[in-house]
Amino acid sequence: MALVELIAEAPRSLRFTDILKTSGQPRGTLHRQLKHLVEEGLIETDGDGGYVPGLRLLRLASRSWSRNEFRQLAAAHLQVLHEATGETVHLALLRGAEVIYLDKVEARQAVRMHSLIGNASPAYCTGVGKAALSALEDAEIRARLEGIRFERFTDSTHENVASLLADIHDIRKRGFAYDLEEHQPGIRCVATSIHVAEQNILAGVSVTAPAYRIGDGVLDSWSGPLLVAADAIARDVHIGLGPRQ
DSSP states (O other): OHHHHHHHHSSSOBOHHHHHHHHOOOHHHHHHHHHHHHHTTSEEEOTTSOEEEOHHHHHHHHHHHHTOHHHHHHHHHHHHHHHHHOSEEEEEEEETTEEEEEEEEOOSSOOOOSOOTTOEEEGGGSHHHHHHHTTSOHHHHHHHHTTOOOOOSSTTSOOSHHHHHHHHHHHHHHTSEEEESSSSTTEEEEEEEEEEGGGTEEEEEEEEEEGGGOOTTHHHHHHHHHHHHHHHHHHHHHHHHOSOO
């Protein structure tokens, strides 16, 4: 399972040489194990010859998400936040340099977005990702993003770590993050972090809407109920799950 976890948590596909360096296993042993995992559908190869999570693993993960205690404890608060804003609400967990979407309450007027439950998105260009990263020290952020290629999804996407850190410094001062069409054209959001250290949970919650429905100051007006929801989720997780054993 160590190899599956290594590949699943990597921010990008891993080539055989990458896995060989990290795992420390003999070349022949590693080749046989990867071949077996591919045959089992737990991993697969992409077009560039790298290894990525397989369809079977994603299906198993989907079943796990349906029983995820963090998601269950957050669900009622996500609904309250949705009712307060009328827009789409996301809950996402930070994993490495990406966020994994755990839950989503759709707006009354749904808009197509990348944020399907179970999907991963780069942390550097999403509101939930930047909010979660803001709870970390700068050195940890740099370490997580080391070697990451900053793909330009839009003209507003951060191009490097320095640009992202400048944004994150502002996020820490405000207490919440913006995504101003940085990941998807025409989509904006406001987000904040959920950090429950004793459970090793670092996540983000956001309110998202199409830019044409958001006038000046609307994102800021959502920050109040957003922060209330994040605090309530953190409190309920702390009470409901207790310290990690």
